Amino acid sequence: MKIDTQIWTDIDFDKDGKQLGTLNAPQSFNWAGWANVFIPIAVVKNGTGPTALLCGGNHGDEYEGQVTLLKLVRELDPAQVQGRLIILPMLNRPAAQAGMRLSPVDGRNMNRAFPGQRNDTLTGLIAHYVAHALLPLADLVIDIHSGGRTLQFLPSVNMHNLANKTQFDEMVRAAKSWGAPYVFIYEDVAGEGLLPSYAESLGKITLGTEMGSASQFSAGILRLVEDGLHNVLRLYGILPGEPTPPPTGQQVVAAPERDDYLMAPVSGIFEPLLEMGDPVSAGQPVGQIYSTELPFQPPTPVIARTDGILFGRCGFPLTQQGACVATIVRPVEIG
Structure with missing residues (x-):
């Protein structure tokens, strides 16, 4: 062809x-x-x-x-x-x-x-x-x-x-x-x-x-x-x-919902608060971000919007606003 x-x-x-x-x-x-x-x-x-x-x-x-x-x-x-x-x-x-x-x-x-x-x-x-x-x-x-x-x-x-x-x-x-x-x-x-x-x-x-x-x-x-x-x-x-x-x-x-993918609300240093594989509840912080411009202000939390398991997170601590810093999944039945 x-x-x-x-x-x-x-x-x-x-x-x-x-x-x-x-x-x-x-x-x-x-x-x-x-x-x-x-x-x-x-x-x-x-x-x-x-x-x-x-x-x-x-x-x-x-x-x-x-x-x-x-x-x-x-x-x-x-x-x-x-x-x-x-x-x-x-x-x-x-x-x-x-x-x-x-x-x-x-x-x-x-x-x-x-x-x-x-x-x-x-x-x-x-x-x-x-x-x-x-x-x-x-x-x-x-x-x-x-x-x-x-x-x-x-x-x-x-x-x-x-x-x-x-x-x-x-x-x-x-x-x-x-x-x-x-x-x-x-x-x-x-x-x-x-x-x-x-x-x-x-x-x-x-x-x-x-x-x-x-x-x-x-x-x-x-x-x-x-x-x-x-x-x-x-x-x-x-x-x-x-x-x-x-x-x-x-x-x-x-992870079928957009809310399962958490984007950094601000730029800075991401501190994980959970290990991958840990259970997560909606409203729970999965991490927090420290500003590099205003280092002494309180860190900004990254809040889960869905229930599930922490499946992925940012691999490099310094992150930018809008970057995916966590992914939450749920078990599903196929068939």
Whole structure:
């Protein structure tokens, strides 16, 4: 299928074996009028079977997916695979190289750029290629995220609540197979244009994650990301074997209301008053913010507006007015 895109690659998506290459996106810089930005891509294919699109580095300050997918590419033997894996370990490579959430080239958020346009800034060009060249090939889409520099979360696999019950139920089944403590159903409170949202709209079985992190990860979190990814690929027969059973006490939780996402009322230093996983009641302070301009005035409380569990909070103490500093979820029954 011919795709009208400015990005090109030497990868043959129908060829068996392991191919390592780049997506080449045209770009001009002050230091190079004619240049390409190289986005690393690997394709591992063997025979017939499902296709999984695996993405890391959608945000450059989220490292769990980048490390996990780079390791997967290095270790995979094509003979282990039944089907095809398309792997983008650093989807927003300029952001990954800079350790930033947004691209330093155009200041854009890759996870708000979908489906992109043929004539777009760099971030939109990459989103357009993924949306129109790669997503149509995929049966399963996994976009690995964590909290990055500014947020931290209880480890979860996440998705949106969908009107298509068959698709949604299958996504929940896949999410549970990952083996994370939580399956998180969330709302888009920070804008549209997400890769997972677009993939879901195409009917793809789509999973995201939130694994940590305040831009740090432990061996335990990396193990959960790696083992969980293998579990899902086993579930669909792309890798051999059976998924390990999910942990006892695994919960499906949701934050369906805007009031579940608490934004900083003022700028300053955020002091948490609860640990993640603690129960929360509406009207209860979850933290307080100390002004850096007026340091001796009383701190401003951040008050919960809903009941539930503290699921996420700001990962870096110095925060700005309007930044999300806490997320509250509630257990839900699916079925």
